[in-house]
Amino acid sequence: MSTTSPAQALLLAAVLFATGMLGVLARRNLLLMLMSIEIMLNAAALAFIAAGARWHAPQGQVMFLMILSLAAAEAAIGLAIILRLHAAGRPTLDADTGNRLKG
């Protein structure tokens, strides 16, 4: 039986994390930066699931649930900040102009 190897899943997690980091560093659009952070969080979750599969332990999925709630809170607050910046009269989503958010 050709078994699914958790080691390959760890390699994919590394690739996904590097891709997400590339997005965070290279993009200037706040929305795209948030999406890249989601990719990085998913890579971490994949690493946890793969480790849980490697050691036959449910702790990996417990940590996945923690990452899931963290990502949900992070997305809600980040998107609220983006909408607030937009409502403050900012024409673009450039991350370099965040100083308009006063207070």
Add this chain to the structure above:
Amino acid sequence: MPDLPFLLFSLVAAAAAIMVVTRPIAVHALLYLVVVLLALAGLFFALGAPFAAMLEIIIYAGAVMVLFVFVVMMLNLGRPDRDRERHWMAPAVWIGPSLLSGLLLAALWPALRAAPPAGPGSPTVIGPEAVGIMLYGPYVLSVELASFLLLAGLISAFHIGRDIRGTGTGTGTGTGTGDA
């Protein structure tokens, strides 16, 4: 040697992630991000974690992505944004970040290649029952902390998204946190 669905889902996830970070239009990147999440859900299923796979589909690809779609719709992006985005994504911009993340990958790859091979026997399926027993047994404190985190996210998103002019019609960001 990994089996075929695992390889397929891996390739789809990696390719779609690269598409996410290179698309100039936000909605296209968002749809590719949904593809990444669904492929990861398939990977979780292949790794013997059906509970995590279902949660990935329901919460990530369902609720969080709906939040993103709402925000993209409310921002009302148009052709000027697309042109500005193309201007921002000049090829020279990508050199430094590509070097840095390539360096990270080059550091991680040999370490992960040296990881121990799969454990004894075939990968067992860890269902929701084992996860639930673990969650409400030794990890009950972290469940409480996660609920604190979600409550803090709800309150701060409501506070940030409240209407600053006080005209009564809110910006609507507070409603989205109900998904969280």
